[in-house]
Amino acid sequence: MKVPIGWLREFVDFTAEVPRLADDLTLAGLAVDGIEGKGDDAVLDLDVTTNRVDCMNVYGVAREVSVLYGSALRPLPVDIREEGPPASGAWTIDVEAPELCPRFCGRVLDVRVGPSPAWLRGRLEQVGVRPIDNVVDLTNYVMIEMGQPMHAFDLARMPEARIVVRWARPGEKLLTLDGQERTLQGRIGVIGAARGALGLAGVMGGASSEVSDSTRTVALEAAYWDPPSIRRAAKALGLHTEASHRFERGADPEAPPVALARLAHLLAKIGAGTARPGLIDRYVAPRPRTRVSLRPGRITSVLGAPVAVSESRRILSGLGFAVGEPSEAWTVDVPTWRGDVTREIDLVEEIARHHGLGRIPSTIPPSARVEGLRPTQRRDRKVRELLAGAGLIEVITYSFVSVDGGPGPAPPLLRLANPLSAEQAVLRPSTVFPGLLSALRTNLRQGRHDVRLFELGRVFGLDRAFPEAAPEELRLGLLLAGRAPGHWSAAARAVDFYDVKGLVELLAIRFGVPRPDFQPLAGPSWDAVLHPNQSAQLAPLRPGRPTEYVGLLHPDLVARLELKEAPLVAELDPARFDLGASIRVRALDRFPAVERDVAVVVEAAVPAEDVLAEIRRAAGPLLREVQVVDKYDRPPVPAGRVSLTVALAYQDPARTLTGDEVQSSVDAIVAALRARGWDIRGE
Amino acid sequence: MKDQVRALREDFDRELKAAGDASALQALRDRYLGRKAGAITALMKALGALGPAERRVAGQELNELKTHVESGLDAARDRAASDSTAQRLARERLDITLPGRRPPHGRRHPLTAAREDLEDIFLAMGYEIFDGPEVEDDYHCFEALNMPADHPARDMQDTFYLAEGGLLLRTHTSTGQIRYMLSNPHPPDVRIICPGKVYRRDDDITHSPMFQQIEGLVVGKGITLGDLKGTIEAFLHALFGAQFPVRFRPSYFPYTEPSVEVDLGCVVCGGKGCRVCKQTGWLEIMGSGMVHPAVFEAVNARLGRVVYDPEEVTGFAFGLGIERVAMVRHGIDNIRLFYENDLRFLEQFPG
């Protein structure tokens, strides 16, 4: 809101330079966003918080300035000399809807419509309002000066010189001042006439009774409207005006008669007309006055430091509060323009902001408890550290995605009722689809080929009970594309399934949890999503948990996404990595291990894990460790078969093993493998 | 015999000088000291044919020659050995200017880094980190925070609603205040921060429809506005450095009273005024305030008993945008960069 310094000075004296005034207002809660011009011609640009409708006018700001500098606030000149026949004979006002309009006031003015004098036009231009004619200009002037919106009707154009304040009839039509024909639906208040409506209550006037050059008599209204009613109407109409902005935040119910008098006073002052005798005042639903009790001790206990009693009382009375006798609990009557003040704590705030927050000593409350990261929070930090350490870059993608969901058993999707666009209409059920894939595309467009990404974030729409448990869970998504991290000393290689599987294994090892069991994809939901023979799903943590997977994107999907190469993706439940059991240390080996290799030739389709399982079964208790160290499928290995070299390690904690013991275990293994129809190489 | 020994010695000295490598030295050793054909060995055998006196003198001379040959050969062998190590080391030279074989290096997102820095400061002050849901309901997001239906402050936070279930995406992490107070394991004391994603229907250079906040809440007997000031000053000084002043000014939030906006002396210009601080010398950094009694009352109402008696307990709350912290820190002026996931941006941070 714009506040000209010259206008402020009409109501309060102060010696502070403008920049100083701006700082002082800011520190009292009226943030000055900018200053245009210098000295008395300067205009402050105030950012008034939505609760302080009393400061959305020059006089309200002057009141704050008067308290800031202990300078008297001059009353608004409102004296008038009435002339002519009584107003009540010329204009009839009925309020049919007191819940909409607790107070409606009117005055009848005889006017000479014409341009406003230069000083008035200048003031309006300073605050960014376009001057029109003296009557309209004065309604704007008084609104800016004291915050009361008003409307001037041409009495001659008002059917039967009568107004009925009522709710709109369904489908009722009205041409508003902005030139729009509006059809009214729902609970919208109107200033009605004998026939039809003359204006939207508290929002905007109508065109039919607009003041023009030929207007001789003006019916001037000023009302107090029910704030929620105006708010709902403005929202329903999509029409936000200076008037509705003030009324919906709660204007001053005592202001309408004053504003009418102020306008009449200024009208006479510029020689543009006079007021007829009598104020028409339909105060049909008087507003209760607010009285609050304030304990001075409460000021200290909230602020942490005392404020002198005299200082507290000076601030409150300067702001218009009527403060009762000093006692344990002061009786404070709230001025009618401060609808935002309803309880004791509001008064504490008034005192604090004029006392100065800077004067309250800073303290730090002692801590009574030892806190720290919770296990899941520690887990999430460690996941990020590990993956960053393994060469992946963390991304954060939007939680809302296009209607197209992800793969796997589809959970019920959560849709937004009011999305920004169709591309952001659904809460993501997955971090990979489409979040990480679109992050990949973003970077491919920049000419990047080797992309390694992860995201740890919530996904939505899982089948959870409403409303106690939130329908959201944490997921970890991984994406690898292009070449594996390389070096000039070695040939580059494309990332493959084992790179992403290795990341999952690394996480399991680093969290001390069992390595996941990787199983073939099952079910039709994976069709055309992941490569059926270069992907795996993880054995679920517990029955009913969502599917976790690791694998290569299906070529059909790669084509649909217009990618050149298929990326590897994974989606995991971080709960899988909840820190494992605490470690119990095993005694260090005192006797040497004996190592042997066995090369076994099997059909290419036989999983290595089957071979290892057979070896473990046959080996006996001395076998400590078994792992695949080589896989070979070229001659002399026959086509369709592979040779797996398996390293065996034997060890006994209590003694050195003999060659015969080890050999008899190896013999048993060889026999068992041959019994499966597999060949042993080099034996 | 004497002449033969002298001649042999002269021959050896000349040949030793000429011997270039280990094999030449070995040949020399064989020629002079070999058990079968060595020249000295042959003379030793010939000693037997001499008379006793002559034999003693010649034996002494021959022994001296043998020692001379042995030590000469040993020294030459050692020299040759050290020469070949030097040659090998020379052959093994690497170009130390070529790049090293780096273990893969990734990065955390700059917002993760900023969030964890903020968390660490509050963890050190004894705060607990509380995670609340992103999908919320009207009660936790507005009603319990003193924003009943039709409250004008709801306009400041344009909300995403879900199509079903009367749910919404939280517009602020203040929801954590309510959730924690309702499930507080040690009422009425509270000392928490709630970091997380929040959502508003805004999308331009300074607004992202998804962004991240950290809410803080401290409740207990005797908590004051002075505590709010001291805590926030300590936090901002820990985060940005103690050289930047902190300023508190009255503001408005429906769920705090008094409400306090916090400004930090501009980290770009040091307070002189620049484009970033719009020439004011101050950066708006966070909102805060004393918990509104209406919030305690709403929580008590839902709990069905007075756990947070506004007459007995007070509290302060604060909230700040994590993007704002990262933007001030790194001189970023477009909030959407955080969510475009362009590696050219993300790789600028050490992570």
Ligand SMILES: [Zn+2]
């Ligand atoms: Zn600056």
